[in-house]
Amino acid sequence: MLSLLALAGIAVAVFVGFNIGGSSTGVAFGPAVGSRLVRKTTAGALFVGFAFLGAWTVGRNVIATMSSSIVPAAQFTPATSVAVLFFTGAALFISNLYGVPASTSMTAVGAIVGLGLASGTLNQALMFVIVSAWIVAPLVSFAIGLVIGRYVYPYLDRYVAFTTFDLHFIQLDRSGTIPRPYVNPDASPQDVVGSLSVVVIACYMAFSAGASNAANAVAPLVGAGGPLTVDQGVLLAVAAFALGSFTIARRTLETVGNDITELPILASLIVSLVGGTVITVLSYLGIPASLAVSTTSAIIGLGWGRASRAATLAEFATPTTDRPETDVATGALVTSRAEDAPAGPTIGDLARDETPAEEPSDLPDVPDIGAEGPADLDERSLFDPTAAKRIVTMWVLTPALAVTASYPVFTVLL
Structure with a gap:
């Protein structure tokens, strides 16, 4: 029989996984749903399937780290497990309240660090590796x-x-007894390749989210003395993800833009691929890290790289007074095509059902590095400095608060 505290821990774990599933589904499949490539229900099903694959394979390494390596597994009593999960859930609540993608992984580790400090069992060498990864990965x-x-x-x-199709990419012919799927006839071969890329990378993001986030929901409940085995923990986490994916994720899938960026679909694919790969590698190594942090860092880097084309590396190294100063800032990726060639639809366009400008039949050549003027930052800015400051502050603040708030609680519990 499970104790009341163990049942409370499972209930809190479901709440944490519910919120993770709701937010992560929107991040992974927002572009695919917004461009009418898949429906919300299909997006939820794909997210759950690939999140399960990530959690069942690579995610086990992160669960092992958080359940027995940062502190010994014996430290996770029913009471301390509930407390760790409570602080993780509180971080999710705060991040949702302020609309900031705070790191659930970093906050969960912060709560476990508080437990380790209170019990004197913290693996300092491993924490040095984890914190170093948190710095290097972004x-x-x-x-x-x-x-x-x-x-x-x-x-x-x-x-x-x-x-952006007026109809969904995959249609259903319901004229017969059994509905038959078929491809939207308005899709060109280039559209088919591009659309498949959007969906495939969304599934890859779901895999990365499952690999990195399953431990956040169930790690304290797994291991010696815990009420769940690793297999049961993974199944519980994914079931909670599914609950969020098919309920609250319907709203996050509609809100596919945010206050950081008006991100084109192409750029969203690049940052998803970069952020997902970094987190998948870290998860394989058993290091808990934030998908949101890595993805946002890739967004900022992509914008800086785009804007920096206005000058050569030599011009950056040897500024002179006889030429205008080049303003290297995170510029508008929506203006990234050559002059008079509009960029593809942005995530914001999809959220507002706006139709992007038609692409001209003859695209001009891409200007060489140093020959292109600075991007117009006033029309649609890639990066909002105010939002960035708030996000970075939350990245640092939430795990720090988890440590400082959990330490006295665990001192009392222990």
């Missing part, structure tokens, strides 16, 4: 985004197009 995401934005993105943006 820098790697930023650097990859910067290189792609400066040297690759303009060429991809010139040749890769995405269409």
Whole structure:
């Protein structure tokens, strides 16, 4: 028989997983739903399937780290497990309240650190590795985004197009006894390739989310003395994800933009691929890290790289007074095509049901580095500095608050 505290821990774990599923489904499948490639129900089903795959495979390594390596598994009594999950859920509530993508992983680790400090069992060497990864991972995401934005993105943006269909990409012929799916007849071969790319990368993001987030929901309940085995923990986490994916995620799928960026579909695919890959690698290594932090860092790097094309590296290194100063800021990726060539639809366009400008039949060549003027930052800015400051503050503040708030609680419990 499970104790009341164990049942309370499972209930809190379901609440945490419910919120993770609701928010992560929108992040992963917002572009695919907004561009009418998949329906909300299909997006929820795909998210749950690939999140389960990520949690069942790579996610086990993160669960092992958070359930027995940061502190010994014996420290997770029913009372301390409920407390850790409570602080994790509180972080989700605060981030949702302020509309800021605070890191659930970092906050969950912060609560476990509070437990380790109170019990004197914290694995300091492992925490040094984890904190180092929290610093390096965003820098790697930023650097990859910067290189792609400066040297690759303009060429991809010139040749890769995405269409917002008036009807869903996959239609159902209900004339017969059994409905038969068929591809939207308005889709060109280029649209088919681009659309499949959007859906495939959304599934990859779901895999990464499952790999990194399953531990946040169930790690304290798994291991020696815990009420759940690893397999049961993964199944519980994914079931909670599913509950959020098919309920509150319907709203997040509609709100596919945010106050950081008006992000084109192409750019969203790049940052999803970069952020998802960084987190998948860390999850494979058993290091809990934030998908939101890595993805946002890639967004910033991509914008900086795009804007930096206005000058060569030599011009940056040797500024002179006889030429105008180049303003290298996170610029508007929506203006990233060559002059008079509109960019593809942005996530904000999709959310507002706006139709992007038609692409001209003859696209001009992409200007060389140093020959392109600074992007027009006033029309649609990629990056809102005020929002960025709030986000970075929350990234640092939430795990720090988790440590300082949990330490006295665990001191009393222990």
